[in-house]
Amino acid sequence: MNLLVISVGVLGLSMKLSDVLIPPNAGRGLVKKYHQRRTLYQYTALSLSGLWAFYNLSNTAYRAAALGFLFPGAGLTAVATFTSISAFLLTVVLIPITIFVWFAMGGIAFPIALWVGSSLAAGYLATDSLFEPSAILWATFCYTGIFYLMSNARSLNAAGYSKAQERNKYLVQAVEDQLTSATPAPAPGSRELSLETLRHVQHMLERGLSPRDDFSFHDVIDQFQTGAVRYQLYGVVDVLSLYQCHYAPGFHGYLSKASQNCIEKSLQKRIMSYWKWESIFGRFTLSDWDPIKKDNIMVTGYLSSAIGLYEQASGDRQYHKKNALEFVVDDGKHYKTNFEGLADALHENMSDNPYCLYPCEPNWTYSLCNLTGMAGLVISDRILGRDLGAKLRNRFERSLEKEFTECDGRILPIRSEFTGLTLPGLCGTLTDCINAMLLTAYLPHLAHRNWAMIRTEFLKHDGKGQLTVKDLKGADKMDPGNYRAGEGPLRAFIAATAAEFGDEKIREEALEQLDNVYFPVEATKTGSLRNKGLSATSQVIALMARLVKQRDLANATLHGPSSEALSGPLLEDAPFPEVLVAKAYSDDGKKLDLVLYNGKDAGVFRLGFERLVPGKQYSLSTGGSVTANQAGKASVDVKISGRTQIILQLVV
Numbered sequence: 139m140n141l142l143v144i145s146v147g148v149l150g151l152s153m154k155l156s157d158v159l160i161p162p163n164a165g166r167g168l169v170k171k172y173h174q175r176r177t178l179y180q181y182t183a184l185s186l187s188g189l190w191a192f193y194n195l196s197n198t199a200y201r202a203a204a205l206g207f208l209f210p211g212a213g214l215t216a217v218a219t220f221t222s223i224s225a226f227l228l229t230v231v232l233i234p235i236t237i238f239v240w241f242a243m244g245g246i247a248f249p250i251a252l253w254v255g256s257s258l259a260a261g262y263l264a265t266d267s268l269f270e271p272s273a274i275l276w277a278t279f280c281y282t283g284i285f286y287l288m289s290n291a292r293s294l295n296a297a298g299y300s301k302a303q304e305r306n307k308y309l310v311q312a313v314e315d316q317l318t319s320a321t322p323a324p325a326p327g328s329r330e331l332s333l334e335t336l337r338h339v340q341h342m343l344e345r346g347l348s349p350r351d352d353f354s355f356h357d358v359i360d361q362f363q364t365g366a367v368r369y370q371l372y373g374v375v376d377v378l379s380l381y382q383c384h385y386a387p388g389f390h391g392y393l394s395k396a397s398q399n400c401i402e403k404s405l406q407k408r409i410m411s412y413w414k415w416e417s418i419f420g421r422f423t424l425s426d427w428d429p430i431k432k433d434n435i436m437v438t439g440y441l442s443s444a445i446g447l448y449e450q451a452s453g454d455r456q457y458h459k460k461n462a463l464e465f466v467v468d469d470g471k472h473y474k475t476n477f478e479g480l481a482d483a484l485h486e487n488m489s490d491n492p493y494c495l496y497p498c499e500p501n502w503t504y505s506l507c508n509l510t511g512m513a514g515l516v517i518s519d520r521i522l523g524r525d526l527g528a529k530l531r532n533r534f535e536r537s538l539e540k541e542f543t544e545c546d547g548r549i550l551p552i553r554s555e556f557t558g559l560t561l562p563g564l565c566g567t568l569t570d571c572i573n574a575m576l577l578t579a580y581l582p583h584l585a586h587r588n589w590a591m592i593r594t595e596f597l598k599h600d601g602k603g604q605l606t607v608k609d610l611k612g613a614d615k616m617d618p619g620n621y622r623a624g625e626g627p628l629r630a631f632i633a634a635t636a637a638e639f640g641d642e643k644i645r646e647e648a649l650e651q652l653d654n655v656y657f658p659v660e661a662t663k664t665g666s667l668r669n670k671g672l673s674a675t676s677q678v679i680a681l682m683a684r685l686v687k688q689r690d691l692a693n694a695t696l697h698g699p700s701s702e703a704l705s706g707p708l709l710e711d712a713p714f715p716e717v718l719v720a721k722a723y724s725d726d727g728k729k730l731d732l733v734l735y736n737g738k739d740a741g742v743f744r745l746g747f748e749r750l751v752p753g754k755q756y757s758l759s760t761g762g763s764v765t766a767n768q769a770g771k772a773s774v775d776v777k778i779s780g781r782t783q784i785i786l787q788l789v790v
Contacts, residue, residue: 158583159306159309165540171558173557189273210256213261214259232252243363244497244501297546305546316589323693346375356674365675366412370674372400373678374678377682379397383694388722407469427467429465435510436504438487442515443511450694461475481519485526488530502553504551506569595609604651619672638686638692649683649684657670703725710748715737717736719732729786733781734776740778
């Protein structure tokens with residue numbers, strides 16, 4: 139068997155081509171089965187007690203209320219009055235609403251309240267006689283429904299196992315082909331941004347630098363689901379860190395300030411208050427709303443990953459200080475921690491949870507949030523000199539394969555921690571793309587498996603040679619950042635994933651459709667570029683697609699820039715948006731290679747440098763020289779007109 143070795147830094151992993159095969163135990167996890175059976179046993183006990191009470195008690199109020207144990211509102215049909223039937227119809231209408239609220243914000247209190255409330259209402263509305271056949275009708279309906287669902291699940295699982303075997307026939311060759319045809323990333327320090335891409339970066343910088351109370355660059359809809367502003371803020375940090383890591387590690391200034399601003403902006407009450415309501419209605423916690431102590435990987439995971447990427451790209455360690463991060467969940471409810479505290483919370487929650495993966499909203503565990511969280515833990519290991527992620531790797535992988543993978547090999551987006559059940563129809567190409575990207579650093583064989591399935595089965599070309607996506611499901615038909623219908627945003631996710639795997643053909647085709655078919659690129663008043671109508675979240679993904687080359691996200695997670703790049707001369711100060719930085723890189727720790735553009739009119743601009751050798755003279759390739767002061771700093775005025783390359787070099 140061929141051995142394919144992929145460098146993944148501190149984890150020291152290698153990948154055999156056979157590792158990409160879907161294992162026989164995919165989707166056969168014992169933890170989910172335990173919770174599913176427990177849920178079935180609990181319902182069986184509850185419903186049988188309700189039937190026993192209905193047939194053995196004499197008080198009609200108690201009998202009607204007990205019948206409600208079988209199904210929300212069932213007892214109201216036994217009362218069989220105009221008022222009770224109206225209440226039953228209202229209950230039926232509220233069932234999907236309360237389930238949606240449970241799903242959207244973890245508010246399990248709402249379906250419980252509806253179920254209990256409808257039973258109490260039946261008892262309150264009961265008269266001297268009941269509609270006796272209602273009990274047998276409801277028992278038949280409920281038990282037949284459960285039998286049908288279980289039988290259907292078995293059929294779907296069997297079909298999934300067969301599908302997995304079909305996929306295993308092509309996976310090894312498909313992965314081998316995608317590896318041999320991938321376009322390698324340029325050597326570190328050799329790349330620079332085009333002006334067009336730099337204008338897209340400018341738009342993201344403008345968002346990152348916006349004031350604390352300015353959300354005009356964001357889609358402000360809700361703070362619970364995928365459209366939440368926190369994801370938009372974390373995304374800015376992620377994509378700017380990728381830009382800083384691979385193009386401009388020798389530049390801090392407004393670039394680092396934009397990332398810092400988004401990190402700190404995400405901590406304020408307007409962003410974090412959602413956890414108060416999720417704690418109250420999902421965990422029945424009335425006072426302790428610490429957002430990282432228990433569950434909530436949608437903050438712990440995403441924020442740790444964002445800070446980790448930023449720290450690796452910049453070398454900044456300010457978030458290591460005690461209480462450097464202060465979450466404001468409500469007035470008087472401030473919770474302080476730091477980067478290490480985030481990593482500790484990730485490790486403790488994963489270690490304690492029987493699934494290893496742990497919930498976002500109370501009860502609901504999302505696989506992609508946990509993949510993001512594991513990336514944050516891996517980054518923290520490198521920065522803090524630990525090996526927590528490596529120790530969890532085998533358990534995490536087993537759980538991902540057995541508990542959070544469909545029988546056909548596709549990763550399951552979501553599972554209820556309480557019941558072990560999932561929501562059908564959510565698994566689509568968009569979530570597959572995100573999963574594939576996030577896995578490249580930590581579990582590369584699973585990443586390649588997912589990308590191979592996407593490329594082989596779902597990405598096709600029509601008769602005109604245009605890229606098409608087959609079998610769209612759920613989230614594929616919606617922009618996750620603003621909930622607007624349409625398959626255009628999916629192109630951004632396809633392009634970004636293709637970029638991470640070095641598939642330049644698909645990347646370019648998907649971006650071309652995004653820019654010219656679905657969301658035309660427009661220039662703002664400042665000259666920055668954006669895709670008109672695309673959500674703030676999907677704009678981040680689109681920019682990743684423009685920036686990223688093969689394994690850029692994996693390498694930013696596992697390695698970051700070289701030590702020379704992080705110790706050499708630094709461009710610390712440049713005016714924004716007057717000066718745009720296409721490249722800032724030191725390949726030897728002694729000189730700095732800059733490529734700058736004027737963001738507005740051409741002119742002379744002052745640049746500030748740091749990390750210079752105190753008292754030493756540096757030459758500029760544009761002419762002249764500058765001497766560093768005793769703090770290793772210097773300023774110089776330079777003319778910038780169009781693409782301007784400046785090499786700052788120590789005079790020997």
